[in-house]
Amino acid sequence: VRNTPPATVARLPRYLQYLDHQADHATVSSEDIARASGVNAPQVRRDLSFLGTLGTRGVGYDVSRLRPLIMRALGLTGELKVAIVGAGNLGQALAGYRGFASRGFQVTALYDSDPAKHGLVVHDIPIRPAARLAADAAGGEFAIAIIATPAEVAGKVAAELAAAGVKSMLNFAPARLTVPAGVQVRNVDLSTELQILSFYLGGTSEPKPAEGT
Amino acid sequence: VRNTPPATVARLPRYLQYLDHQADHATVSSEDIARASGVNAPQVRRDLSFLGTLGTRGVGYDVSRLRPLIMRALGLTGELKVAIVGAGNLGQALAGYRGFASRGFQVTALYDSDPAKHGLVVHDIPIRPAARLAADAAGGEFAIAIIATPAEVAGKVAAELAAAGVKSMLNFAPARLTVPAGVQVRNVDLSTELQILSFYLGGTSEPKPAEGT
């Protein structure tokens, strides 16, 4: 299950999201999943086949069986601890995002360099000094870091986190982070997204559907 | 230039971002762009070749020539007007994002259904009643909408915008929006991103680099 193609991995969360809205005892067809996820049915079947033989021919997939299987495939076993670096507008907005807990992510702390913010609690999450970042990371306080700092310091933060052993980062700063091999960085760049939209806005061609990835 | 592959379009903003940090009179090689953008040099050359013959063999690419060419290819001519729907934590954080103006995007308004917020000004951007959304959209007040509402109403908002003629949306709500053909929606879903990171966290394989897209 480790040789799952990246394109498939990127779609699994969408299938999971659909399954979350289905009753546990229900049975769903590849067509059902496909319609809800914006892909086509053969694609769904192919994707799921990478995880093994999960469905029943002539019937479909058991939600109660499929859901845990996808979760395990994604490594969503137990709570994953997440830290948010940067307690500005964006960092605080992310701290208030309700989708975390419901999907097994636990936000342990916000980090900020501004002493005036230290000790404050935002959406039940404490703001800590940025100086503690490396120590907390090395101590295993979190596995994933969300970078919501200004672009100027994002690279520095990423390097610090990587040195402290953090393997996964989600970067919101408009900057390319260069990290050692083995560290996963996913960039969410607003400007990039808007510029891509801009391209298809002017066009008369049939663009490919796209993803936040 | 209209048959530019989606994969190439998704990379052009990265090249542009690098060029923005270079002096206007400078010359850059495909290798320079590649290193800064996290791709390899032949890829950069292939991508740029879709826009025409832009470089000088043996020398490289003129920043002053390449930059406007990429911008034109992306449709970044003049100011693009953007509206943000939902003036909650996230909507207000997005309204304060400094990367907009510097890249030719102008945020015209925030829309919210809460009357208590109407008339307020956040980061110089006025908050308007959600009821005005369709009329403003149809009146051409903005070309792109950013959806930062709760998931429950995101679908409704998207349908309303699509009916009013909005062709491009960036969706931050954790929901699949189903829109008519011809409307571009890009989803930025935090849970999805974290779940993908989670997969690679557990893995021992060499994952493909990824993108906010």
Add this chain to the structure above:
DNA sequence: CTCTGTGAAACACTTCACAGCG
């Protein structure tokens, strides 16, 4: 001699079509 631009090969991903299980 350097660095672009591009055929051609390799690879990855998607779609099709259907055999086969329940």
Add this chain to the structure above:
DNA sequence: CGCTGTGAAGTGTTTCACAGAG
């Protein structure tokens, strides 16, 4: 009979290797 699972075909994307311009 319906829907899964999957070979095989088709399409899109990346990489290679090098001809050729400056």
